[in-house]
Amino acid sequence: MALVNENYLKLPGSYLFAEIGRRVAKFKNDNPDADIIRLGIGDVTRALPPAIIESLHKAVDEMADLQTFKGYGPEQGYDFLIQKVIEYDYTPRGIKLDNDEVFISDGSKCDTGNIQEIFGLDNMIAVTDPVYPVYVDTNVMAGRAGVLGSDGKFDKITYIPCTAENKFIPELPKNKVDIIYLCFPNNPTGMTIPKCELKKWVDYAKANKAIILYDGAYEAYIQESDIPHSIYEIEGAKEVAIEFRSFSKNAGFTGTRCAYTVVPKEVMAYTKDGEAIQLNKLWNRRQTTKFNGVPYIIQKGAAAVYTEEGQKQIKALVDYYMTNAAIIREGIKSIGLEVFGGVNAPYIWLKTPNGMDSWSFFDKLLTEANIVGTPGVGFGPSGQGYFRLTAFGSKENTEKAIERFKTRLKI
Amino acid sequence: MALVNENYLKLPGSYLFAEIGRRVAKFKNDNPDADIIRLGIGDVTRALPPAIIESLHKAVDEMADLQTFKGYGPEQGYDFLIQKVIEYDYTPRGIKLDNDEVFISDGSKCDTGNIQEIFGLDNMIAVTDPVYPVYVDTNVMAGRAGVLGSDGKFDKITYIPCTAENKFIPELPKNKVDIIYLCFPNNPTGMTIPKCELKKWVDYAKANKAIILYDGAYEAYIQESDIPHSIYEIEGAKEVAIEFRSFSKNAGFTGTRCAYTVVPKEVMAYTKDGEAIQLNKLWNRRQTTKFNGVPYIIQKGAAAVYTEEGQKQIKALVDYYMTNAAIIREGIKSIGLEVFGGVNAPYIWLKTPNGMDSWSFFDKLLTEANIVGTPGVGFGPSGQGYFRLTAFGSKENTEKAIERFKTRLKI
Known part of the structure; x- marks a missing residue:
């Protein structure tokens, strides 16, 4: 049965x-x-902006020509896009990444939803509250959340309140947590976190061998200084954080579907026996086994974001x-x-x-x-x-x- | 940790x-x-064929215009494509489907890889052998496969040999299995299954409340008669089978990414207490929570498959x-x-x-x-x-x- x-x-x-x-x-x-x-x-x-439209049209034409037609691409995305991501979104902020630390995908919803698959079921999950529902729901579906109480909380998830009372800055939890979802600029509150506060979380993660899943889908909207554009601006974050970024909200790709996830090779999680395992390898295995890459046409469109006009x-x-x-x-x-x-x-x-x-x-x-x-x-x-x-x-x-x-x- | x-x-x-x-x-x-x-x-x-190229270009132009721009679409796909799928791929074979039984996706690899998520971990999985590795690997990753033996088999998976000896027709297993992956025309053997043999599997599934996951990615290549194009040509299959189809191999979409999965509302699986649950609802929940739809542009391209020229x-x-x-x-x-x-x-x-x-x-x-x-x-x-x-x-x-x-x- x-x-x-x-x-x-x-x-x-x-x-x-x-x-x-x-x-x-x-x-x-x-x-x-x-x-x-x-x-x-x-x-x-x-x-969609003209530079992207032009690039999409060109890519469509490439697909019409035997000489330039593209079949299966790398599941992790084409280097032409990955290199631009690193060059424009990370290098100027002093963050060094290798090509194989960036995974192009069809959306941050998918990535933040799928990422939990590479973790064991016994991790204690922490989310800020309020929170993008996908983080919680995908952990419920996997069996990490326990039971929904009448207070609207799943009993195995740690909810970290972000309200007017604490100026929407999450406080470190009293209990030990293993995987922490952070989203800044925040959906839904629209609030941000200064570097000094984010550093507390990175330090917590390092001290507790925890992982931070950092959703930066709204990074392009940051106007003020001292607001980190990437968690990797915080010292030590490359050892404990996975970062999600998207073209949905900066380039209007909600119906065009392209995003990326950064998994530095330094980020480790552990077997029950304490052996350190590179999460980069596990995510690569997950993506190559259960995903087949973003359409070539769409990746070409996204690459136009990184032109002067774009x-x-x-x-x-x-x-x-x-x-x-x-x-x-x-x-x-x-x-x-x-x-x-x-x-x-x-x-x-x-x-x-x-x-x-x-x-x-x-x-x-x-x-x-x-x-x-x-x-x-x-x-x-x-x-x-x-x-x-x-x-x-x-x-x-x-x-x-x-x-x-x-x-x-x-x- | x-x-x-x-x-x-x-x-x-x-x-x-x-x-x-x-x-x-x-x-x-x-x-x-x-x-x-x-x-x-x-x-x-x-x-890519000219009809598809033309449709892709038109869709790109729609994205350039405020009046026709598309943001988030339905996670399950646009009705314009779903209706054509039903009209061309199912209605002519006497198979009736509702729109909400067809889920447009970015590939059969993804769908056949993700589908196991809606099933419990205690199911006994059966695959034909040889087999498309994704079926096995995704069950290993979820924890249903047990341990890999020196014979190349995971000890909790039932392997059903398809070799020259049995003319590549899988025989019903002696032990009870709950979820059966079938792919016809078969990857990798290129062999097919006649209706009378496929009927045995549908009858087995009905008798044992098992589910057949039917991968029809190569359907377009069928030349001979009496070879089923869809498992739903077999009586009763709508109660026990989920079918996967793709634009990769009929329309050249391996780098363009579009496919679909059919989950009839009659297909049920069960709680441990024996309560019947519609798999259609679970797959819908999975897709709406962990997926955000195929790019509008790509769905428009796929729809051109279903024109006279296409x-x-x-x-x-x-x-x-x-x-x-x-x-x-x-x-x-x-x-x-x-x-x-x-x-x-x-x-x-x-x-x-x-x-x-x-x-x-x-x-x-x-x-x-x-x-x-x-x-x-x-x-x-x-x-x-x-x-x-x-x-x-x-x-x-x-x-x-x-x-x-x-x-x-x-x-």
Whole structure:
């Protein structure tokens, strides 16, 4: 008799964005004329920049020609892209990487979801709270999370609260943890971590032989100094950290799919007998066995990010969204709500008024202002009473949404 | 202390194609002037057909325009592609599928590798032998395989020999198995299974509540009648089978990456308490949590397969490779070697001469004829004494290779 993976049955019924979709569909059905503005899902809306489009077209033409056609590529990605990643994203920050320490992939969701496969089931997992749900869900599916309690927490996962009370800076856990997911600039709070605070985590990981899984998907949005763009700016991080980066949010690749993961050869985890094993080798084995590389065409598109024109154009994209972020941040502040993020990230994290819970505020915002956002509690128990807005809409819609906040929302 | 997944350490040191690459590189280094012909890895070599190129270009242009730009798509794939898959690949064979039973993905390697995640660790796995290594390796990595013995078999996996002795038709196992990987037309043997034999497996699965994972990546190469194109042509298969199909080998997508997996809603597996669970729901959860869909551009390219022009053009591609298959098959037969496959598949499976082992024949063929093939034993113990050649080269190289078989190989 074929048995299912019963860990899947421990997952709560519905994924956050599915529930949002359900509520929006119902509202739309009941109010067919409502002009809904979506500031919910973190999906980009601007077209791909011209340099990328040109490179994609060229690559398509290569596939049409017997002489330049590409079949299977290296599962780890083509060197032409890996070299540019290192040259532009790491070398200028004093970080040295070999080509075989960078793995091109089809997305940070996939990578942050799949990375746990190379670790044993007995590791204690720590996540900041609120958190990108994929980190938790994939550990539930693998059997590391235990059981979901009525407090919204899985009993074997360590949740590290990041709230207004601690200025969204995670504190080192009292219990020992083995694998720590950190995401900065943070989704969903839009907050960052200064180098001195990140150093505490690297030191903790070194002292405890723990691993940090560092999600830097929003790195391009960092505006302030002293905010690390890569965890490898912290001394010793190459021994304990795996870093995830993506073209989704800097170059508009959410529907085009390309990202990369850095696994330095120094990063070790251990057998139960204490033997040190290179995680680079295990991830390479995972990727070569269960993945077949990103389409050549798409990798060529991503490589155009690292041209002079490409760099200018993606900066303009980020600037566009950050202008929206400022509009949202200042607009919401002006009506007296407490607001975080939006300075080094495309996410604005607001405290709901009058202690309202996140889903009630979702319904209120949808009903009164026809605006879709994301309930903070959907990202974890410490997100209760918060709400996420994203800067990825058009400037026009963003301005219209803020106008509605000011005029329609009854606080 | 972060622990590794120690199952990875049970994998044999080197992946088949990596070892081939190593030996070829060494030979090339020692013989820089040798003109090596590769009939080894199953990778296509012809350019993408014009209908697909045109569709890819159009999709790239859509991504350049704010009005038609696509961000995140459905993780399961766009309906425009799913509907065509059903309309062209299933409806004409009397198979009815709903849209939400087809999951578009970035490759059958990924899907056949990832599918085991939705099953419990206590299932008894069966594979035909020889077999595509990904089925075994991914179960080793998950911890279902046990330990590798000196016979080349993992002690918890059931190996079902497919050799000349049984005409490459797998026999039902004596012990009970829960999950069965079948691939027809077969990689590596190039052999097929008639409907009456496949029905035995479906009946076995129904009687034992087992699941068949049916890899049909080479379906487009079927030329003879009575060979099932889909396992769902067999009565009752929708209750017990998941089917994998790919654009890699029919449309030349090995470097373009698109495939699909069919999980009918009737297919059930069970909790330990015997509760039936829809695998469709679990796979959907897996894909929505750990995958973010195939690039819009690529899905548009794949959709062009299902146009009048596209259908003609991919048929011409398949015909080209099948002409090569006939050249290889007949040529090798003419020098007195025993040969299988190559009639309904792009793979030719030959018996090595004089009881030579697979790797010795590999070295002999490389040294004497400068031809790279794939040692049968690399696909499992029952592949020992066999050797795989593929029809994916150019016609010129294929003819040249066969000429060398006839003139240079010392048998």
